[in-house]
Amino acid sequence: MERILVVDDQRNMRTTLAIMLRSAGYEVDEAEDGESGVETVGKDSYDLVITDLRMGATSGMDVLRAVKKGFALTEVIVMTAYGTIESAVEAMRLGAHDYLQKPFTEQELLMKVDRALAKRRLAGQVQLLASEFKEKYRFENIIGRSEAIRAVLGRIVRVAPTDATVLITGESGTGKELVAKAVHANSSRADAAFVPVNCAAITETLLESELFGHAKGAFTGAVTARKGLFEEAQGGTFFFDEIAETSMAFQAKLLRLLESHEVRRVGENNPIKVDARIIAATNKDLREAVAAKQFREDLYYRLNVARFILPPLRERKEDIPLLLEFFLGKYNKKHNKNVRFTDDVYEVLMKQDFPGNVREFENLIEQAVALAPGDYIMVEDLVPLDQPPSAPTHGEPRALAAVVEVAERSAIEAALGESDGNREKAAEILEISATTLWRKMNRLRIEAPK
Secondary structure, three states: OOEEEEEOOOHHHHHHHHHHHHHOOOEEEEEOOHHHHHHHHHHOOOOEEEEEOOOOOOOHHHHHHHHHHHOOOOEEEEEEOOOOHHHHHHHHHOOOOEEEEOOOOHHHHHHHHHHHHHHHHHHHHHHHHHHHHHHHHOOOOOOOOOHHHHHHHHHHHHHOOOOOOEEEEOOOOOOHHHHHHHHHHOOOOOOOOEEEEEHHHOOHHHHHHHHHEEOOOOOOOOOOOEEOHHHHOOOOEEEEEOHHHOOHHHHHHHHHHHHHOEEOOEOOOOOEEOOOEEEEEEOOOHHHHHHOOOOOHHHHHHHOOEEEEOOOHHHOHHHHHHHHHHHHHHHHHHOOOOOEEOHHHHHHHHOOOOOOHHHHHHHHHHHHHHHOOOOEEOHHHHOOOOOOOOOOOOOOOOOHHHHHHHHHHHHHHHHHHHOOOOHHHHHHHHOOOHHHHHHHHHHHOOOOOO
């Protein structure tokens, strides 16, 4: 049962709120003033605190600061009287989830409480992944609760302790190297080196020398002997990224290495024994490459001992809210900010396909955080830098921000007209919170009809 603390120095209001919330199934405690609220928060843990703003010597702002200082995951809803919206906005800037303007209905209260607690649950899941789960398995940045990601994590736990060769396939940006690192971190080789190489980033003429090393004078410019990257992985793990980009000639040498666990430096005859686990990854279908005579069939079967198939982000959209909260926290910390997303951002992101997968998604969030002009990230802040707003002509594609702004303005004005200017009713029609509607109206300079 989720726990809520109600802080209000007006007994009738405090009691009424507590009754409403208990009737909805929540466990509720009460604090009779701000000082008592701060003391209660310090003694126990709550999922949500609902506090009045104006209360004697210790105000609702003081309660909010105490909550955010000691219990960052606890959400706060502030209550304010009519005409003090500025104070509510300041409270939200300091970390409050939302505000309730008195008088309010039971329906409005429960709707805002439900949204605040949903956010609290989501933040708790992110923290679980970031602490206990990742501390135990060291799954760096592998975030998700979808069935597909749970299957991948479970398979890592089973495969990692073995010495089986691993093949990871999936589109670009799905996290193939993250999975490779997780396999290494959970293996008996975790204390040795993890050595990655991108086969597509090294020219064919240099790849063999980079991986196997070379003797002094083996070719022009080889003024000293050099140990190859594969030897650097002695006792650890070697990760071949983009393995499908190698030539058939190099694949033959790699096959021999897998069979003998020996390397020969370029220009030398004596083999060197290397004990390293092999993990390979590709964004191509190796079976098609084998059929097209672009990849050796025997090497494919050598690599395909333990297989991971990483799903694209469009097939696990239930992970988007978790990823959003994770990257928001990561880049708020990196850029020393405390920005948040408006409700409609989640809706827009859930509809995108993200051909670049998690990598594209992460870059989009970092850009939005870094360039956010205020405390909130709105839909237009997610427009890629290479798609600046422009004046569209008939029949031509338009920037996302321009399309969204026109659509939002039209929908808001229609809802306000239908509700005779009542913002609460308009918000219900639009299926957004009154707070979100208020922000949008300010941004778009829309005035409610009188």
